[in-house]
Amino acid sequence: TEKRKKNSNRSRELFRILFTFVIVIHHASSFPGGDTCLRHGYLCVEFFFILAGFFLYRSFRAEKEHSTFAYLKKRLRRLYPEYLFAALVCILVLGVLNREFDLSKAVNELLMLQNTGIFHLGGYNFPCWYISCMMVSGLLIYSFLSVREQEFLKIAAPLLAIGTYTFLMGSDSGIETWGYMGPVSVPLLRGLSDMSVGVLLCALVMDHVKLSEFVSLLLEIVSVILIFLGLFTDFSGEMVTVTAFLVLILSLTAGENPVSRALSENR
Numbered sequence: 001t002e003k004r005k006k007n008s009n010r011s012r013e014l015f016r017i018l019f020t021f022v023i024v025i026h027h028a029s030s031f032p033g034g035d036t037c038l039r040h041g042y043l044c045v046e047f048f049f050i051l052a053g054f055f056l057y058r059s060f061r062a063e064k065e066h067s068t069f070a071y072l073k074k075r076l077r078r079l080y081p082e083y084l085f086a087a088l089v090c091i092l093v094l095g096v097l098n099r100e101f102d103l104s105k106a107v108n109e110l111l112m113l114q115n116t117g118i119f120h121l122g123g124y125n126f127p128c129w130y131i132s133c134m135m136v137s138g139l140l141i142y143s144f145l146s147v148r149e150q151e152f153l154k155i156a157a158p159l160l161a162i163g164t165y166t167f168l169m170g171s172d173s174g175i176e177t178w179g180y181m182g183p184v185s186v187p188l189l190r191g192l193s194d195m196s197v198g199v200l201l202c203a204l205v206m207d208h209v210k211l212s213e214f215v216s217l218l219l220e221i222v223s224v225i226l227i228f229l230g231l232f233t234d235f236s237g238e239m240v241t242v243t244a245f246l247v248l249i250l251s252l253t254a255g256e257n258p259v260s261r262a263l264s265e266n267r
Contacts, residue, residue: 022041023044025041043245045130046175047249050197050246054199054249057199058206061202068142075139079131083112086128091109091125095124104119114132115185115188116188137191157199161196214257216255216257
């Protein structure tokens, strides 16, 4: 219990809950009468991708032996039960009951491959494209780290992030794009880039960065302001908001501020 308490981060959990609600509201706006003041709620997905990459590398560094199969099994055990339940409900309601059932589309979703570009198919539970892309991205990144860790950190991850962000955020449609960049789907590239940035951030924090209480609090305040400007207005662009998510995770992980401490003491 002491180890668990030491590794807990109430402030980070609070932001996970908050950004989950933002994503739910973002998707609810597609229903009739569901318009909200959220202009760019989809960007909160970047927070979860970056955080997933951060935890992936932290677990990777803690392991004595690396096994891609063991990683896949652990992630499936963690995510698949709830994913499967939601997928079956959506396939039943949106496919069978609406008489729009497509076997290949259903199988694609059940295999957690929707919008990864492998079969050029989406799914019935469309918001869960994030889970599929996170699974495939994590598997690819973990495999790369297992055989060439330093090459991934120093070459592959920076090039992947810079190239993808430059292409997507420089295009008219921006980062929320459902097409292809060559043979690879943009949602999968989005996951790969964000998770790669999360890996780099974790390596930075574990090996170099420790923040004072004041700096940690200052970075958290500034990043939260920029994030909410990016979600609710056009003042902050996609790149600024994604960078602010990165700084927020850094401030929550590399140092403890009064907010984090208060939350930790008051579960």
